[in-house]
Amino acid sequence: xxxxxxxxxxxxxxxxxxxxxxxxxxxxxxxxxxxxxxxxxxxxxxxxxxxxxxxxxxxxxxxxxxxxxxxxxxxxxxxxxxxxxxxxxxxxxxxxxxxxxxxxxxxxxxxxxxxxxxxxxxxxxxxxxxxxxxxxxxxxxxxxxxxxxxxxxxxxxxxxxxxxxxxxxxxxxxxxxxxxxxxxxxxxxxxxxxxxxxxxxxxxxxxxxxxxxxxxxxxxxxxxxxxxxxxxxxxxxxxxxxxxxxxxxxxxxxxxxxxxxxxxxxxxxxxxxxxxxxxxxxxxxxxxxxxxxxxxxxxxxxxxxxxxxxxxxxxxxxxxxxxxxxxxxxxxxxxxxxxxxxxxxxxxxxxxxxxxxxxxxxxxxxxxxxxxxxxxxxxxxxxxxxxxxxxxxxxxxxxxxxxxxxxxxxxxxxxxxxxxxxxxxxxxxxx
Ligand SMILES: *Cc1c(COP(=O)(O)O)cnc(C)c1O
Numbered sequence: 235x236x237x238x239x240x241x242x243x244x245x246x247x248x249x250x251x252x253x254x255x256x257x258x259x260x261x262x263x264x265x266x267x268x269x270x271x272x273x274x275x276x277x278x279x280x281x282x283x284x285x286x287x288x289x290x291x292x293x294x295x296x297x298x299x300x301x302x303x304x305x306x307x308x309x310x311x312x313x314x315x316x317x318x319x320x321x322x323x324x325x326x327x328x329x330x331x332x333x334x335x336x337x338x339x340x341x342x343x344x345x346x347x348x349x350x351x352x353x354x355x356x357x358x359x360x361x362x363x364x365x366x367x368x369x370x371x372x373x374x375x376x377x378x379x380x381x382x383x384x385x386x387x388x389x390x391x392x393x394x395x396x397x398x399x400x401x402x403x404x405x406x407x408x409x410x411x412x413x414x415x416x417x418x419x420x421x422x423x424x425x426x427x428x429x430x431x432x433x434x435x436x437x438x439x440x441x442x443x444x445x446x447x448x449x450x451x452x453x454x455x456x457x458x459x460x461x462x463x464x465x466x467x468x469x470x471x472x473x474x475x476x477x478x479x480x481x482x483x484x485x486x487x488x489x490x491x492x493x494x495x496x497x498x499x500x501x502x503x504x505x506x507x508x509x510x511x512x513x514x515x516x517x518x519x520x521x522x523x524x525x526x527x528x529x530x531x532x533x534x535x536x537x538x539x540x541x542x543x544x545x546x547x548x549x550x551x552x553x554x555x556x557x558x559x560x561x562x563x564x565x566x567x568x569x570x571x572x573x574x575x576x577x578x579x580x581x582x583x584x585x586x587x588x589x590x591x592x593x594x595x596x597x598x599x600x601x602x603x604x605x606x607x608x609x610x611x612x613x614x615x616x617x618x619x620x621x622x623x624x625x626x627x628x629x630x631x632x633x634x635x636x637x638x639x640x641x642x643x644x645x646x647x648x649x650x651x652x653x654x655x656x657x658x659x660x661x662x663x664x665x
Contacts, residue, residue: 235298237264237452240545249300250355253348253453254364256446257434263542264452265549270295271498280467285318286310288467289460292497296456301354309350313343318461320468320611323585327598329614330465330478337376337406338617338638339535340487343461344454345381349388351453352445356387365662366447367433369393369426373535373616376406378447379414389665390414390447393426393658396651402620402639409645417661418649423537424528429655433662442662449486450542458490459497465611466499475502475608479598481590481615482506482564483536485514485543492550495561502608504562507597509533512566514544532569532624533589535616567596573628580629588618588625 237252241262247255252264276283276291283291289310290303297306316334323329335342356362366388368378375392382390392407396418399407408416419426433439434446449455462478469476478501480488488506495501506514509531517523525540551558567575575592579585587595594612602610618625619633626632635643652658 235296236267238267239263240265240549249297249452253351253451254355254443254445256444256451263450263546265546266296266452269493269496271496274498277498277500280463281470283467285314285460285464288463289314289457292459292463292494293456296452301351305354309347309354312350313346313457314460315346316342318464320465321585322583323579323587323595324582326609327595327602328465328469328609328611329585329587329591329595330461330611331614332461333614333617333620335377336380336638337373338620338636339373339377340458340461340613340615341373341377341454342381344449344457344486345377345447347457348447348451348453349382349385352388353385360387362387364388364443364445365665366390367393367430367444367662368447369423369430370399370403370407371395371423371534371537372399372403373620374448375399375416376403379407379410379416382447383410383414384412388413391417391662391665393417393419393429393652395419395421395423395426398422400620400623402622402642405642405645405647408647408649409642411648415661415665416649417658418651420651420653429658432655433658436659439659439662444662448542449484455486455490455543456493458487459494461613462491462494462499462501466501469609469611472609475605476500477503477505477598477601477605477608477610479505479507479594479601479610479612481533481536481594481597481613482508482514483511483538483541485541485547487613487615489543489546492547492561496550503560503601503605505594505597505601506562506564507593507612508564508566509536509572509593510566510568511536511538513539514541514564515566518564531589532572532621533593535590536593563601565597565600567593571596573624576625576628586618586625586629586631586633587614588616588621590615590621
């Protein structure tokens with residue numbers, strides 16, 4: 235499979251090159267040259283297939299012959315080392331729980347898959363080294379740190395804003411050691427992001443072989459299509475149309491869901507539910523794409539003013555805007571509505587949702603008015619414990635600490651404090 239740049243000003247590349255580069259030389263996102271629907275028998279028989287087999291069938295064409303089938307199966311087995319339960323929280327409304335991985339956020343799936351692909355590409359050359367450079371406002375850093383821990387030939391450097399991430403999130407970034415380095419930046423998330431962007435453009439850093447591990451990278455983004463298949467497998471018996479609502483920030487998850495639909499997965503409709511960062515809902519209202527600086531909310535992993543992956547969605551529908559309107563909607567919700575939704579969900583069947591999932595629930599409720607016969611699924615993208623400062627007081631509960639989190643709480647933080655781009659550059663050159 236070849237990948238082209240959505241800016242159309244860079245050469246087409248292989249899967250490996252797209253993964254290792256992250257972004258094309260013209261700064262465009264990579265996109266697969268073709269998407270071939272899976273055979274009808276695959277969907278007819280899906281309830282008899284394991285998660286590993288489903289994932290293999292779904293992603294195989296995107297990897298092509300660049301990773302042998304048995305190695306790809308091994309990578310998938312290591313990626314999917316946890317459950318993806320579909321839990322009914324209200325009649326006809328389900329939470330697709332994506333938080334049972336090592337760092338308790340859905341980003342574990344993409345991070346684990348990507349790290350193992352890079353390890354495979356580096357297999358024959360121990361001197362080959364990549365540095366994964368990532369800025370985080372919370373969850374990405376932890377998932378990338380855990381996913382790449384101990385992977386040969388890869389150093390991970392994570393920038394996070396000092397004092398602006400939760401205690402649990404900070405420990406997930408700073409206590410692992412080995413090939414994971416945390417840089418604590420005296421600034422806000424945007425400062426971290428700016429430094430990372432500058433490093434990618436800096437010719438003096440070309441010898442460091444930097445790559446990105448956020449959802450612009452196809453190996454982090456594409457595996458996110460798996461869980462839409464898993465939810466379909468779980469709910470197929472009801473024989474009803476399915477509406478998925480994704481709490482959206484960079485729109486990577488929802489864009490992967492649309493790929494699943496292109497592969498033939500029968501999904502009736504997608505909702506991109508956002509917090510106050512409403513660039514896409516405004517675009518659908520008035521046709522003007524007008525990104526704004528991000529606004530801080532209680533669903534902070536979605537505080538994104540200019541969603542990276544929206545161009546990929548536009549690419550898939552540019553020939554057919556009618557179909558886009560039929561398949562896709564996007565709504566914005568305030569923090570007050572989010573807190574209210576968390577209480578409503580709890581009152582129904584005692585289910586505890588965290589703010590991101592609650593935004594997804596709100597989007598789903600709104601859209602289901604147009605699909606009275608459908609079942610609704612919202613993606614619950616993080617475990618409530620990761621947002622305990624909001625969840626506990628809002629719902630009057632004390633959450634038990636899961637073992638994944640317990641294990642980082644008693645480890646000591648190790649980080650390097652930096653303030654300027656020059657300090658980052660020196661760190662990357664000297665490590
Ligand atoms: C990253 C993240 C999101 C947003 O996902 P996108 O793919 O960027 O739209 C939502 N919820 C949580 C908890 C996240 O960490």
